[in-house]
Amino acid sequence: MNSRIRAGVYGGSGYAGLDLVEILWRHPRIDLAFATSNTYAGDAVPGTNLRYVPADSVALDTVDVIFLALPHRTSAAMAKRGIDAGVKVVDLSADLRIDTPEAYERSYHSPHPHPELLPTPYGLPEINRENVIGADVVATPGCYPTTTLLGIYPLLAAEALREDTPVIIDAKSGVTGAGRKPSLTTHFAEVYSNLIPYKTGRSHRHLGEMEQEAHKISERVGPIIFCPHLLPVDRGLMTSIYVTLNETIESDQTHDLYTEMYDGESLVDVLPLGEQATLRHAVKTNRCVISITPVLPRHAHITSVTDNLRKGAASQAVQNMNLMFGLDETLGLI
Amino acid sequence: MNSRIRAGVYGGSGYAGLDLVEILWRHPRIDLAFATSNTYAGDAVPGTNLRYVPADSVALDTVDVIFLALPHRTSAAMAKRGIDAGVKVVDLSADLRIDTPEAYERSYHSPHPHPELLPTPYGLPEINRENVIGADVVATPGCYPTTTLLGIYPLLAAEALREDTPVIIDAKSGVTGAGRKPSLTTHFAEVYSNLIPYKTGRSHRHLGEMEQEAHKISERVGPIIFCPHLLPVDRGLMTSIYVTLNETIESDQTHDLYTEMYDGESLVDVLPLGEQATLRHAVKTNRCVISITPVLPRHAHITSVTDNLRKGAASQAVQNMNLMFGLDETLGLI
Amino acid sequence: MNSRIRAGVYGGSGYAGLDLVEILWRHPRIDLAFATSNTYAGDAVPGTNLRYVPADSVALDTVDVIFLALPHRTSAAMAKRGIDAGVKVVDLSADLRIDTPEAYERSYHSPHPHPELLPTPYGLPEINRENVIGADVVATPGCYPTTTLLGIYPLLAAEALREDTPVIIDAKSGVTGAGRKPSLTTHFAEVYSNLIPYKTGRSHRHLGEMEQEAHKISERVGPIIFCPHLLPVDRGLMTSIYVTLNETIESDQTHDLYTEMYDGESLVDVLPLGEQATLRHAVKTNRCVISITPVLPRHAHITSVTDNLRKGAASQAVQNMNLMFGLDETLGLI
């Protein structure tokens, strides 16, 4: 299969959409056919020779795959249209990430707009690559679930966590994670020199998704306590994870566990013991970078870092697309 | 006159309004009666025991003076109401800064909403203190005119500029200068790590005001070329001024000229020759800080710095109020 | 006792020293006699009419109290000299914070330079004010211990923590916390847009001090896991604290506990339930601001914030000095 793949991006002027366009434009097997933006229709698409077109002006029969970097709910409707038109769909929204309409309603407080689409394969390739290969529609997880799940996956897979103890996630995200739509929350003067916790504890709407996927790997895991913070930088996401180990492992064995588990993964780096993952390790890369620090025999501190717009959004979507079309998983990404 | 002065702030939740509230709250002669905000009505006014009230809910007979940190045009209407009610008015908008309706219309491209209020005394005390003392209404200049005019005032007063050569102003402003209303322009991720020229050359709408005031001091001055930039910081404004001197002075005499002219001014600092004014000299202070560098015999480089929310807005408004009520000009400001 | 107190600052050109000078200069009962700096001797002391003098050039008999914002080990030696000269000593270094020479050596890996000075009263007034009142020498805790201990004190005092479970502290500090001495760690280009964990787990040298003080309040507390991060801002420190409660309390009772415990404390603010403490709540103030979020019945998330140079250093030193001289504790601080 050497023909070119024609791709379209819906929501191409948001921050994830812009990174998606950048990656697809240089992807060796992709022809980017269009990028939609209702707000910027007619303007040049940065880094390309395209101009933004309104979402309803494009014909789906001109492409093989569409990427949806659209708002919540709008995305599900567009996914449905894509599926009906027989094109592959890579959804970057949260709409298709929850397995059941009931669970969706618990997290999002409204009925799922297209329950017939659930469940959709969850596109975190390092964990469930086999569900993504050849799929027609994939839900690409966002920055918080990706960074968190990759940060605890080896311990989950080894059934090494105490299930009566919470997993504590102190997360810090750059401002692009809040989207490009102007609001007081993202006003420069409100964020600058500040650090702002928000939707702490058990209230963030991606918590249900994280627990759903954690439980697919292992039932032996406690609840997740998740406290995100808005960081005064544009890009990058760090999750600081504090875990309690059960009797099957001591913390000084955890680094080996991670190294082995991610051996062969091109887009996950486990740092040598003693080095700490920093935001800069991951920003503007397509990788997740992880460091593990044994603290006490049964306690470890894990730092997992991604670029929220890349491995936390756009590059992971392209990684999924590569698998959906049977291409080399990292094509155009390393 | 030792009684307390009752003051109200219109537009108390914008960035200038917030600084105004902070200064007035600790001012030894002021009782802050109210701060209005239609957006935040009911919320606590930071740093005080007040709550924001809607602008149309306050009675003017409860105060002696009102400060207007309101949008363009809304401000003129409120100034009219204040004058009619017999309270003193300190306007921070641009509405009353232009002397004639015709000139206003040239800069703002619409008729002046209350031409009967023009001209209003222009409240840049270091230049025209005598017009402010005892006045009932004063137009407080904003950050660009204040910082620019104080930066060239000694040369204007000395008639030392070549009138056939432009004065070049390369200005840099922190983001609070663009107001608190969310927009893509002030989105953190658009400004961060960036530096953005805007309304360059002769297109900024405060240019007419600067030239009007410069010409009142001296007709011997060329046109102003004014190029502002949005700086990725929250506060602070720097104007870098490049002047060509006429035959009456050499550049190595300019520092003495500035030192003498501003001798006795508590809120203008002229740095020793060889030191450069930086943003930090002025941020969170109520002063304008100026450095002068002779470059060539007929060319000097002047750096003038203020906090755009203080000497460029709120503290200058209070300085004016002090003069309007016959108080010590710097009361509550140093 | 209404006479003026003559104070000297050793180490007046470091970041804590600069804030100390600023606070003491406007303190209504203090005459600042000198500020030392070997590096900047002869230069103007910002905001004052003093010039820096070398540390060995000042006579201790000209002052009533000295503040030591000096490097580790230099500070203990100077404290000794001050005590011998009969002046009161407020030490901001870590030298006098550890109660025994043995414990000091465990944390600092070298013998204590003046073991005869130990133990010294630990100056965290909200916790042990009675030891500070009238004392001749006080060890002022730094930013991490202050922010952390104030964040957990009510739970410690109530014996409400599970002692078999660690207290997890994810901390974030502005760069001034690393001192003013240039190093690659504090180079702008290394810190900017980055977030850097360091000395994580159990390796930070202030950990022993935190556990020492926590155990004085209650023996019923598990080990502390402490993971600091270098934040790309200049000032401000946040500790995000994750605690496990014992059977004596449920998490939804913790907010009341904090409110009661800190009732009457002018320099500790407990935010209303539902509000989150942000860096901006504390920066450039002399207060510690705390928010509590019940997460699960036995798990709470506490955010404690200070300005690392104020309540985490300089203003707390002045608060201690006020108590040492029998003044109002918050004089010059609110």
Added chain:
Amino acid sequence: MNSRIRAGVYGGSGYAGLDLVEILWRHPRIDLAFATSNTYAGDAVPGTNLRYVPADSVALDTVDVIFLALPHRTSAAMAKRGIDAGVKVVDLSADLRIDTPEAYERSYHSPHPHPELLPTPYGLPEINRENVIGADVVATPGCYPTTTLLGIYPLLAAEALREDTPVIIDAKSGVTGAGRKPSLTTHFAEVYSNLIPYKTGRSHRHLGEMEQEAHKISERVGPIIFCPHLLPVDRGLMTSIYVTLNETIESDQTHDLYTEMYDGESLVDVLPLGEQATLRHAVKTNRCVISITPVLPRHAHITSVTDNLRKGAASQAVQNMNLMFGLDETLGLI
């Protein structure tokens, strides 16, 4: 000529050196043989499988070309060694940019260490490509001269400037321009939220170089007034240029002049009239981006932007190397 070119980088751990390594590592015709660093010898070279080696441990006969990202004076000595050993030399320091020992001494206040190397071809390809093609040693100009000269080149070439009037350059540079060696000047807390003019007027040591090159293009140009500022960002350089035109051109013709002059240049973008060049246009790219604003008939405002580590250093060095070896000029750069 299809064989691989073996390259070595001296000074591979400085900021320019790091970008150079990054570009060379992915360059399709280069094998990166070594990167030296005396400070980091033994450490991994980021993004490669190399380790830093001390400068004196490498044998010049293993490479075809060396890049010198070394301090002033050290660089000239190494250039001499490279030339003597018969390898091509791309120097990124200022040592070889001045044409005569006398002029060098005027700018640098010490005798040139290797006057026999002067003059060396000046490697600003868009201006003097013909001198670089096939050369054995090239002096690559740094960020300020590159950005400034490209910003005025079309006007110089057209002899359109008034020679009795200075060219005014208000420049703003990210902190990496000051190098990686720690100093108070580059301490995060000194730069953050600040804007600092330095070496203003006629005192910057790259001024002589700029005027030397300007005069090679045209003798009809006045003196340069050059005022750089340290900007609180890591990368990016903007020069804001204010020119006075002579009678041969009006300002509304300047945009066409630039467009024509740079037509066909892959690494210089002239923005459409009305758009302003921002820092973000150039950061992390290998291009210079220019906007022109006619202000008055005889006055224009030009904004020229580069990434100071790319077109202002590393990528321009590679562009020169491509020309020296007869490769496509932009190989590995677009």
